Amino acid sequence: MKAEEIEQKREHENFFTTSYSSLVNWARKSSLWPYPFGTACCAIEFMATVSSHYDLARFGSEVVRFSPKQSDVLMVLGTINDKMGPVLKQIYDQMAEPKWVISMGACATCGGFYRAYHVMQGIDEILPVDVYIPGCPPVPEAVLDAIIKLQQQVENDTRLSYERHPRQQRLKIPEVDATVHALERPPRALVRFLEEKQDVQGPIASLFKERFPDDLISMREFRGDLSISIKRETAKQVLRTLKTDPDFNFKMLLDVTAVDYLSERSARYDVVYHLLSLSNKHRVRIKVPVPAEDPTIDSMFDVWKSADWAEREAFDMFGIQFKGHPDLRRILTHSQFVGNPLRRDFPPGQRTLCTETVDLPVVERARKYAESMGLAQPQILNMGPQHPAMHGTFRLQAAVDGERIVDADTEIGFLHRCFEKMSETHMYWQVIPYTDRLNYMSAMMNGVAYAMSVEKMFGVEIPKRAQYIRVILSEFSRIADHLVCIGTNLVDLGAISNFWYSFRPREEIYDLIESCCGGRLTVSYVRIGGVANDVPADFITRARALLQSIPKYVDDLEKLNRQNRIFKMRTSGITAISAEDAIDWGFTGPTLRAAGVPYDVRKWFPNYDYDKFEFDIPVGESGDVFDRYLVRMEEIRQSLRIIKQALENLPEGPVQIDDRRISLPPKKGVYSNIEDLMNHFELIQDGIIPPIGEVYSYWEAANGELGFYLISNNTKRPYRLRVRGPCFYIFQAFSHMVKGGYLSDAVAALGSLNIVAGELEK
Amino acid sequence: MIEYLISPEFLLMMAKIVGIFGGVMGSLAYLTWLERKVMARVQMRPGPTRVGPFGLLQPIADGLKFLFKEDIIPTQANKFLFILAPIVALIPALLSFSVIPFGPRLQVADLSVGLLFIFAITSLGVYGIVLGGWASNSKYPLMGAMRSSAQMISYELSLTLSVVGVLMIANTLSLGELVTAQQGTWFGFIPRWNIFLQPVAFVIYVVSAIAETNRLPFDLAESEQELVGGWHTEYSSMKFAMFMLAEYANMLTVSALATILFLGGWTGPAFGPDWLRMVLPTIWFVGKISVFIFFYVLLRSTLPRFRYDQLMKFSWKVLLPLALANILITSLIVAIS
């Protein structure tokens, strides 16, 4: 506003109008009810701000309302991508005046470090913002500061009846300043490595050669992973035999993905299947070359149900058609997206605007079914992305009949942040912060799993002290993750105080992790070859103090809920799943263990001295919501046991491996001799450069087996990094699990599955 | 006519009406404050503290903010009913305070059918909810309104049947007389409260009351986690505030009824100087109501909510037969003795 306009306004003011406006402003600022539009990690820090440690309620702002007409401040918490854009705009437009917008975190402010094809570079592309909060994620004190700043803004505003900002028009798609604008071609050495035929010995290899001599193209073993390439035409029969034949018995399909080799190879794509046999603990990787002229392959959906969404993702990302798939549509990117993003020749920053939201197939299906049976048209209910029970980013469209869900479909992709493309455009150690934001409830574990894959690629083992530190902090992160899952599950059922009881111990865990590395939620503490720095001197005492205090909080939670009749009524028998179904859908982690299968990577494929620790694996019976709750509670206690043993045996030593390919040389050498200087320069300039290879490494994250499939082309950037997120395989079963049940049961079930959007949608 | 309007009875009546109305409205506002503070303490945190000392000005800020907020009437809504619904919800909720005895002579009107009047008026409150959901013409509100109305009428049955036992003992429908009948003590120290004579009825009454007022664990109709806001999703500004006021007013009414019927209303030991003796009954009354309110808030903080079918089953298959059995047994005992 110009000075003359301000002067004019001041002239019309008198005692009555000023005191009236200050009264109105006082009322408005003292009662700012937020609409938490939470999508990602920042939402967790907002939840921490509402928790008892920081308590946003002191400002009168704890009444979070999920109806836009009843709230005042739209708080955008987390990355907004193009798919979520229309939803955000709609919610903003539906809010009652006067309304304000707070943009929390780097992603909502400017896209954060996701300079990619699907991420909006700041919500001010579509909304007017009042307060920006920097940070990734900002600490809760920053959120409180933002509320105070907003209150000051409201207080000093002299207008009473106004529309805060004129409607904004987006004029053009903003450019994405991507880190790398084009990716390099795969080198000859990589292609030669992949096509190399080795003579592999081993039980699976020899059996395979016996059974399928004609279908086999090549077989190799690298760093303990068996990799078999087979022909496309007979792929389905081979895979079906691998599942059903008792000698192989690969009952679980862990992952389906694809890799693009451009025209360096005659068959441009490789469709990669990772299989696991639970009965004899074997793993195998099956690769099927697919040419560019005819990018089709048979769908494995009728062999393993877990192929359902994984094949849709490969279709979305690469454009490979899966013949026979029941519903081949885009899954992560929005319906108007142009192109197949993970193709090697797709520019990482090429965005497509999304302007509309679509109906899911369930609408057509339900309508046709009702017509064919002569019933009334079903009512379609949309529990859309912004819904408190949906934890912000999933959409369930259900055909309901009164209370019962007759048919349902889920839609994801509202937090697709292009992790895999970002890992192709960044150096190996630059990927570590991206991994933190996968499962942001337990950020440390993602970093550990990723670092393990690169260390496996080098073929090195990290020092013992680093291993134990990784184990201790991972187990603390696991406890934190389970606490959030239990707290939010109970809040969805109505028992709201559990949220505060479960967030309180998390603050103490955060304090411990913050003393090690400076970060609460997203830690970036792991480095390839160890951890960033040694733990502080009082680490063991603080950790031991935590071991005393956490069981008290967990006992409080138990006392509130274990014997609670209403809780049992709401959770027993709800969405029970059998062990065979769970394995077929690709479940891992607490949801699989609740169904009765004692599969835990820490016990079956132990690493980092897990075989020396004494701990039990809690296994449930029926796989219903109650069992999942019990499994998670017990896992918290078992994790405490592991931490206790690890603390007692924490060895001394370095925390970073002494390998010149990976770690920086000591400063003394850098300043005195030329070799160390050159080594230092090259490591800083180019980062680490692993040898050519492909590995799949896996780790028991809080939700199940977190796998990283890494292909290295001997340059400073990964050629392909695929993350096998456990939530992806759990959530695809959700729409099938809730059919026939009540709406309330769907809400209870979703909370118990602990679907974390970062991991689900990468 | 004019003489009546300035006669002392009329002025006294007006003073009582204005006093009780003002007191009720003030306590409704501070009920929200109390709820937020108690829930906060259960959850190990301070609650509102910044808006005035101890956050005491918070309800005023909330109310004023609502007044100045934009009033949205959705295009697809039925305009007349949309505006009527919160009025229809609020009027019966507040009207029931006209027969509640706050003290020996502190009652707006001591009707001979006071109890029946309250039950009749609170039944009308269901209309507000149904109209609100229907008028919004949107799926979530409609589902919430339907569920809520079915729930409220089902629990109304057990609510009304549970007090029949008390009526048999007291022989009157007038609230003032119900309270005075509970004055005095047995054996010198046990007060003559109906809770000792009708414990089962008390439990049925309290459970039904919580369900009637749509509070946790029976609040599926407005559960945030499932239906976003239930029947008031489409409401904004003052109309929304009126729905909230109506809910708290209902809570206050059923708590007041519980104390009148079972805990002796304003009766309690009288002591001290004259001015103290005058206000002591009201203090006892308010204290007993506070116990119930505190219980309400504690329940909200701790228990998960019932699923809808479990809720309805509980009302029709457990509470209703229990209330009927209570009537039969009480009548048998009264007939024999």
Place this chain on the structure above:
Amino acid sequence: MLQDWAPVLVFLILVTGFAVVSVVMSYVMGVKKPNSRKLAPYECGMQPTGTARERFSVKFYLVAMLFLLFDIEAVFLFPWAVVYRDLRIFGFLEMLLFIAAILAGYIYVWKKGALEWER
């Protein structure tokens, strides 16, 4: 007798006035900036599919009718309870017959499954 109701009438006028004044005040004092999206129904940020005037389950009507029957019973029980002390055993037996009739109906309804809220 009608004198007793006069305060109630005054209270009713006061309460109605308060409610109406609240609604009017919020209309007058509130900001007014409607746009088409604000006035559209809320469905979690998506466009809603279908109308809200769909058919809903007949169970709601059943509950309403059952409520009516039992409420009539309650209405009869109230005056009976108030004068019960004078009626003694005779009153008890009369009411026993009445409640038995209602209970028979209740058991019939239970057995028929009308109280099952399975939808």
